Amino acid sequence: MSKEYQMRAAINQKLIEMGERERLKELLRAKLVECGWKDQLKAHCKDVIREKGLEHVTVEDLVTEVTPKGRALVPDSVKKELLQRIRAFLVQHAAL
Amino acid sequence: MKMEEKPLSGPDNTRLEALIQDIYSELVEDACLGLCFEVHRAVKQGYFFLDETDQDSIKEFEIVDQPGVDIFGQVFNQWKNKECECPNCKRLIAASRFAPHLEKCLGMGRNSSRIANRRLASNNNISKSESDQEDNDDLNDNDWSYGAEKKAKKRKSDKNQNSPRRSKSLKHKNGELGTSISLDPYKQYNYNAGISFESLGPNEVRSLLTTQCGVISEHTKKMCT
Numbered sequence: 001m002s003k004e005y006q007m008r009a010a011i012n013q014k015l016i017e018m019g020e021r022e023r024l025k026e027l028l029r030a031k032l033v034e035c036g037w038k039d040q041l042k043a044h045c046k047d048v049i050r051e052k053g054l055e056h057v058t059v060e061d062l063v064t065e066v067t068p069k070g071r072a073l074v075p076d077s078v079k080k081e082l083l084q085r086i087r088a089f090l091v092q093h094a095a096l
Numbered sequence: 097m098k099m100e101e102k103p104l105s106g107p108d109n110t111r112l113e114a115l116i117q118d119i120y121s122e123l124v125e126d127a128c129l130g131l132c133f134e135v136h137r138a139v140k141q142g143y144f145f146l147d148e149t150d151q152d153s154i155k156e157f158e159i160v161d162q163p164g165v166d167i168f169g170q171v172f173n174q175w176k177n178k179e180c181e182c183p184n185c186k187r188l189i190a191a192s193r194f195a196p197h198l199e200k201c202l203g204m205g206r207n208s209s210r211i212a213n214r215r216l217a218s219n220n221n222i223s224k225s226e227s228d229q230e231d232n233d234d235l236n237d238n239d240w241s242y243g244a245e246k247k248a249k250k251r252k253s254d255k256n257q258n259s260p261r262r263s264k265s266l267k268h269k270n271g272e273l274g275t276s277i278s279l280d281p282y283k284q285y286n287y288n289a290g291i292s293f294e295s296l297g298p299n300e301v302r303s304l305l306t307t308q309c310g311v312i313s314e315h316t317k318k319m320c321t
Contacts, residue, residue: 008115008118011115012119015119021123024123025123025126025127028123028124028127029127029130032127038131041128041131042131042135045131045132045135046144046145049135049139049144054139054145057136057139058136059132059133059136062132062135062136063128063129063132066128066131066132067125067128067129067132070124070127070128070131071121071124071125071128074124079120082120082123083116083117083120086116086119086120087112087116090112090115090116
């Protein structure tokens with residue numbers, strides 16, 4: 001298993017070193033804003049906050065409430081495009 | 097990057113796919129976390145609900161979705177039929193024609209100066225007809241500015257067919273600057289529609305054909321220069 005782990009670590013390092021991870025992050029963020037995901041999730045946050053009370057909300061609360069919904073709400077097109085780009089990067093740079 | 101494990105690609109693609117999915121999930125989680133931090137900070141700093149504080153102005157600026165009206169609630173061609181008084185000529189002009197009218201009325205703007213120049217030029221040509229080509233040079237230079245040339249092309253039928261300026265400018269186009277003076281007497285024949293060689297004497301025909309092409313076009317009946 002550690003070989004697998006090493007390999008993954010090496011790939012991640014390559015992603016970061018080549019700046020691709022940043023680019024992918026920015027791309028994802030931009031697409032999510034464009035498609036309205038961010039606004040949807042913000043509205044959901046408002047509900048959570050009203051429920052828990054404005055004064056007592058913690059980061060953990062938000063994270064546990066918001067992350068699963070966030071993952072589910074990503075539109076298919078955005079997901080496909082990102083998977084495609086990651087695959088392309090790996091195929092090109094990871095000596096497969 | 098050398099790997100000692102068996103490669104990711106090939107028949108066993110599931111490992112590659114799993115890796116891709118993991119990278120993707122990390123990125124999505126990063127995005128969600130980013131949003132959470134942003135929201136949490138907004139809550140603690142007190143500006144999260146700022147856009148909901150003023151109910152009155154929310155109602156006032158709400159998006160309008162009715163037929164015949166834009167999203168601000170304004171009617172589209174409300175000002176189309178209004179009239180405005182021109183400060184110069186004191187006439188009542190329709191709103192959509194107001195700006196062009198002002199241009200002409202006040203004598204400013206590109207079109208009005210072009211029209212004025214053209215009028216001056218054609219007035220000068222009607223009064224000083226065939227003599228003194230050189231004197232008309234300065235006026236003729238107006239021909240070569242872009243706009244005037246365009247107008248000259250467009251309004252060919254309007255202009256005087258016999259005007260020497262017209263024949264001179266056409267001659268320039270064909271590159272025969274040197275012959276303008278010698279062909280003075282023939283100018284009025286050259287560009288008329290329906291010219292025929294029978295109307296010219298043999299000497300005239302000879303000198304005409306030794307300097308110009310002379311082929312008469314089937315369509316326009318004009319002579320090639």
